[in-house]
Amino acid sequence: MLKLTRSDYEAIRTHGEETYPHECCGILLGSINDDGTRVVTSIARAGNTRTDSAHNRYNIDPRELVRIQREGRNRGEDIVGFYHSHPDHPAKWSSTDLAEAHWFGCSYVITSVEEGKAALTNAFELTGSDETDKRLVDEKIEVG
Numbered sequence: 001m002l003k004l005t006r007s008d009y010e011a012i013r014t015h016g017e018e019t020y021p022h023e024c025c026g027i028l029l030g031s032i033n034d035d036g037t038r039v040v041t042s043i044a045r046a047g048n049t050r051t052d053s054a055h056n057r058y059n060i061d062p063r064e065l066v067r068i069q070r071e072g073r074n075r076g077e078d079i080v081g082f083y084h085s086h087p088d089h090p091a092k093w094s095s096t097d098l099a100e101a102h103w104f105g106c107s108y109v110i111t112s113v114e115e116g117k118a119a120l121t122n123a124f125e126l127t128g129s130d131e132t133d134k135r136l137v138d139e140k141i142e143v144g
């Protein structure tokens, strides 16, 4: 399960509306409980470095990722997930999303943005042990 505050949840959705018709992306920071629940305590927006096809691809600059990770650690937060938007596409992961997901045990949040308005927001956990058996599994989002 993924727990988000109402304001972080809304900020993720608003980000997708702002970057429409392009994809937005960002990072979820927080901690993981003993029962495996990921608790998000802050989010960080990231620039989408994919300019060739920014409407259906996203990529976070590795240097930006390292900086956000370091700033999070200074606050006692770890990276627990990532988010991006799907402009005019369903809130389901694509084969590209799976191929480019590498953080096992992290959440991947996808918001569909239809004609500029955020629609569904879904979360998926990357499970498995390596690149050959990894899967994105439906995950419940709890907001509040």
Ligand SMILES: [Zn+2]
Binding pocket: 056, 084, 085, 086, 093, 094, 097, 110
């Ligand atoms: Zn995607």
